[in-house]
Amino acid sequence: MKTLILAGGKGTRLWPLSRELMPKQFIKIFDNVSLFQKTVERALLFSKPKEIFVVTNREYRFRVSDELMEMGIEIPEENILLEPVGKNTLPAIYWGLKTIHENFGKSKVAVLPSDHLIEANDRYIKAFRTAERLAEKYFITFGIKPTKAHTGYGYIKPGEKLEGGYKVAQFKEKPDLKTAKKYVEEGYYWNSGMFMFDTELFIQETKKLAPDVYEAFEESKSIEEAYELVPDISVDYGIMEKTNRAAVVPLNVYWNDLGSFDAIYDAFEKDGTGNAIKIKGLKADYIGIDSQNNLVMTERLTATVGVRDMIIIDTGDALLVASRGESQKVKEVYKRLKEKGDERVIVHRTAYRPWGSYTILEEGDRYKIKRLTVLPGKKLSLQMHYHRSEHWVVVRGTAKVTLEDREILLRPGESTFIPAGVKHRLENPGKVVLEVIETQIGEYLGEDDIVRFDDEFGRV
Numbered sequence: 001m002k003t004l005i006l007a008g009g010k011g012t013r014l015w016p017l018s019r020e021l022m023p024k025q026f027i028k029i030f031d032n033v034s035l036f037q038k039t040v041e042r043a044l045l046f047s048k049p050k051e052i053f054v055v056t057n058r059e060y061r062f063r064v065s066d067e068l069m070e071m072g073i074e075i076p077e078e079n080i081l082l083e084p085v086g087k088n089t090l091p092a093i094y095w096g097l098k099t100i101h102e103n104f105g106k107s108k109v110a111v112l113p114s115d116h117l118i119e120a121n122d123r124y125i126k127a128f129r130t131a132e133r134l135a136e137k138y139f140i141t142f143g144i145k146p147t148k149a150h151t152g153y154g155y156i157k158p159g160e161k162l163e164g165g166y167k168v169a170q171f172k173e174k175p176d177l178k179t180a181k182k183y184v185e186e187g188y189y190w191n192s193g194m195f196m197f198d199t200e201l202f203i204q205e206t207k208k209l210a211p212d213v214y215e216a217f218e219e220s221k222s223i224e225e226a227y228e229l230v231p232d233i234s235v236d237y238g239i240m241e242k243t244n245r246a247a248v249v250p251l252n253v254y255w256n257d258l259g260s261f262d263a264i265y266d267a268f269e270k271d272g273t274g275n276a277i278k279i280k281g282l283k284a285d286y287i288g289i290d291s292q293n294n295l296v297m298t299e300r301l302t303a304t305v306g307v308r309d310m311i312i313i314d315t316g317d318a319l320l321v322a323s324r325g326e327s328q329k330v331k332e333v334y335k336r337l338k339e340k341g342d343e344r345v346i347v348h349r350t351a352y353r354p355w356g357s358y359t360i361l362e363e364g365d366r367y368k369i370k371r372l373t374v375l376p377g378k379k380l381s382l383q384m385h386y387h388r389s390e391h392w393v394v395v396r397g398t399a400k401v402t403l404e405d406r407e408i409l410l411r412p413g414e415s416t417f418i419p420a421g422v423k424h425r426l427e428n429p430g431k432v433v434l435e436v437i438e439t440q441i442g443e444y445l446g447e448d449d450i451v452r453f454d455d456e457f458g459r460v
Contacts, residue, residue, distance in 0.1 A: 001046040001047055001051075001107075001108050001109070001110055001128070001132055002047055002051045002052075002053070002100050002104060002107045002108070002109045002110070003043035003046065003047040003051065003052045003053070003109065003110045003111075003112060004053050004054075004055065004093065004096040004097065004100065004109050004110070004111045004112070005036075005039055005040065005043060005052065005053070005054045005055070005112050005113075005114050006055055006089065006092055006093070006111065006112065006113050006114060007025055007036055007039075007054055007055065007056040007060065007064060007114040007115075008055060008056045008057045008060070008083055008086050008092060009023055009024075009025065009086075009113075009114075009115060010023050010086075011023035011024035011025070011115065012330075012331045012334040012335075013259055013260050013261075013327070013328065013330050013331045013334075014258075014260070014261065014264075014330070015318075015320070015330055015331075015333060015334045015337075015345065016313060016315045016317070016318035016319075016320055016344065017029075017261075017297065017313055017315060019344070019345060019346055019347055019348050020059070020345060020346045020347070021059060021346055021347045021348075021351065021352070022063075022347070022348055022351075022352065023060075023115070024115050024258060025039075025114040025115040026060070026063050026067060029258070029264065029278070030117070030267070030268070034067060035114060035115050035116070035117065035258070036064070036067050036114045036115075037067055037070070037071055038117070038118075039112050039113075039114045039116075040052065040067075040068070040071060040073060041071075041120070042112065042118065042120045042124075043110070043112065044073075045120060045124075045125060045128075046110060046125075046128060047110075049073055049074055049075050049076075050075070050076055050079070051104070052075050052079065053075075053079045053080075053081065053096050053099060053100060054075070054079065054080045054081065054114075055081045055083060055092040055093075055095060055096045056080065056081070056082060056083070057082065057083045057084075057085075057086055058082045058083070058084065061080065061082055062352070062353070062354035062457065063352055064080055065080070065354075066352070066354075081095055081096060081099060083095075083223075083227065084223065084224050084227045085227055087227060087230050087231070087232045087233070088232045088233050088234045089234045089235045089236075090206075090210065090213055090233045090234055090235040090237075090238040090239065091213060091216075091217075091226075091227065091230045091231075091233070093111055093195075093197075093202075093235050094202075094203075094206055094213055094214075094217060095217060095223070095226075096109075096111075097109055097197060097199045097202050097203065098199075098203060098217060100199055101199035101200065101203065106198065106199055106200045107198070107199045108132045108135045108136075108196060108197070108198055108199075109196070109197050109198075109199060110128060110131075110194070110195075110196055111194065111195040111196070111197060112194055113193050113194065113257075115257070115258060116192075116193070116194075116255065116256065116257050116258065117254075117255070117256045117257075117258055117267055118253060118254065118255050118256075119253045119254035119255075120253070121253060123251075123252050123253050124251065124253045127142065127249050127250070127251045127252075127253075128196070130163075130164035130165065130249050131164075131165070131196035131249045132196060133163075133164070134162060134163075134164060134165055134196075134247055134249065135196045135197060135198045135201075136198060137201075137245065138162075138165075138167075138245050138246065138247035139195070139196075139197055139201070139202070139205070139239065139240060139243055139245045139246050139247065140165070140195060140196035140197070140247055140248070140249055141156065141168070141191060141192070141194070141195055141240060141246065141247075141248050141249075142192045142194045142195070142196075142248070142249055142250075142251040143156050143158070143189025143190065143191065143192065143248040143249065143250050143251060144189060144190040144192050144250075144251055144253075144255045145189060145190075145250060145252055146183075146184045146188070146189070146190055148184070149177060149180035149181040149183075149184050150180060150190065151174060151175060151176060151177055151180050152174060152259060152260065152263075152328065153174060153190045153191060153257070154171065154172060154173055154174055154190070154191040154236070155171075155172040155175065155180075155183045155188040155189065155190060155191060156168055156170075156171060156172070156188060156189045156190075156191050156248050157169040157170040157171075157172065157183075157186075157188050158187065158188070158189065158248055162247060164249060165247050165248055165249040165250065166247065166248050167246070167247050167248075168240075168246035168247060168248050171191065171236065171240065171241050171246075172188065189248060189250065190255075191236070192251060192255055192257075193257065194251075195235070196249075201245070202239075205239060205243055205245065206238075206239065209238065209239055209242045209243060210233070210238040210239060212229070212230065212231055213230055213231065213233070213238065215229075216229040216230035217230070260327040260328050260330070261295055261311045261313065261320075261322070261324075261327035261330065262311075262324055262325060262327045262328075264276075264295065265295040265311070265324060268295065273288065273291065273292045273293070274292050274293035274294075275288055275291065275292065275293065275294045275295075275296065276294070276295045276296070277296050277297075278296070278297040278298075279297075279298055279299075280297075280298070280299050281299045281300065283300065283301065284298055284299050284300055284301065284302075285301045285302070286298060286301075286302050286303070286304075287301075287302075287303040287304075288303070288304050288307075289303070289304070289305045289306070290305060290306045291304040291305065291306065291307040291308065292308045292309075293308055293309050293324070294307055294308065294309065294310045294311070294312065294324075295310075295311045295312070295313075295324070296312045297312070297313050297314070298312070298313075298314040299314055299315060299316045300314060300316070302314060309323060309324045309325075310322070310323060310324065311323070311324055311327055315348060315349070316348075316349050317344060317348070317349045317360075318344055320333070353380075354378070354457040354459075355374055355375060355378040355379060355380050355457070356372065356373040356374045356375045356378060356428075356433075356434075357372075357373045358370045358371065358372050358373070358438075359371045359373075361437075363445070366441060366442065366443065366445075367439065367440065367441050367445075368439075368440040368445045369437065369438070369439050369440075370437070370438045370440070371395075371435060371436070371437055371438075372392075372426070372434075372435070372436040372437075372438050373433055373434070373435055374397075374399075374426060374427070374428040374433070374434040374435075374436070375428065375433060375434075376428055376430060376431050376432060376433065376434075377428065377429075378427070378428055379400075379425060379426065379427035379428065379456065380425055380426045380427070381425065381450075381452040381453070381454060381455035381456075381457075381459065382402065382423060382424070382425045382452070382453045382454040382455070383423070383424065383425065383450050383451060383452050383453065384421060384422065384423050384424070384450075384451045384453070385420055385421075385442070385449050385450065385451070386420060386421065386449055386451070387420060387442045387443050387444035387445070387449050388420055388440045388441060388442030388443075388444065388445055388449060389417065389418060389419050389420050389440070389441050389442060390417075390418045390424075390438055390439065390440050390441075391415060391416075391417050391418070391438070391439040391441075392410070392415060392416050392417075392418070392426065392436050392437070392438055393413075393414075393415040393436065393437045393439075394410045394411060394412050394413065394414055394415070394434070394435070394436055395412060395435040395436065395437055396412060396432070396433065396434065396435040397412075397428060397430050397432050397433060397434035397435060398410070398411055398428070398429060398430045398434065399411075399426060399427070399428065399434055399436060400426075400427040400428070400429045401416055401424065401425070401426060401427075402423070402424060402425035402427070403416070403418065403422060403423075403424050404422060404423050404424075409429075420442060423453060425454075
């Protein structure tokens, strides 16, 4: 069995926890393992590393590589497919299955979203082995037995019984509460968004049911051209709701798509007053006085008094306060910030780069203070700034600094100054993580004031 992991989503319903450059699949929400890494672990139950493929967008290229490196997993670089632009799930799945077919021939492929929380137990393994057998004739979707009437999920009506599953009688869109209760009573399943496909059958069916998708990938000279031509369309709408091959295999495990903060509240352990708390940072803490049934995720000391059924998300640079049950509307906040061009929909205070990360500690008029973290053996691009000077102080590790045509080594407590207009580079030649405090001073401090002369990561 091969595995295709979908990792291109932006997670707009979880702002400010997720941002465009750090969506929910790469966030360590529950422990020290991201949802993407958990998905890779599930993929390894059935597939070797060389049999795992990832479809993501070009902005997440280094994030995916770093996540895999952190796990000690080596997936071939050519197995990471970088979409030039997101066009929903059908183009991503078709490209992935087409690539797997070209590499391995006719194959059964598990298609897994990278941002779901799933219990991968013996029942999980059994369901996927059942789906693998049925995929010889059918297009398999996995159905979750509902635990309650939920209006945020699509539903599947099971039809004719198969060995280990059912033919799909009908797909249902997200219902209102009354209809959801009816579906639960009548034995419908939640649509999990996970699939099992035979590559050969899927390509044939796409040619018949979604010819514009088939032609875009089969006739284009480049992936960029294919994505210009292909429509924005989901696999559910383009294939599953039209084919007569759709079947559902029940998946009787804990599953949560974490599509909203209400879903995250459901997934967290609660204290004795029903509060779900996640704190991050040395000085972060939570004190609740007469406060019940709240979700609180914070990076600083947070106290609530007489607060009930609320969602409080503090990321240092943004604060979200919402009533539980209303968190689906968070995407409207994201939309308004996006329309304003606010960079806080794109990046956190901590931004990840192929060489490591930086965190904005403080900023004001004409100055900005950052903490740079450079991974062992990595180096920033050879670059220059027109509008700012920089002062670097080493906190941990050893820094190799290039200033024009000379190189210097800096150890903890040592520093250097880089005037505007001077070519410079920061490198970590050591075996431990390098930490540097950078103070920028200038009339313009935007991240786009960078002229790169050399970059080992291929950035312009």
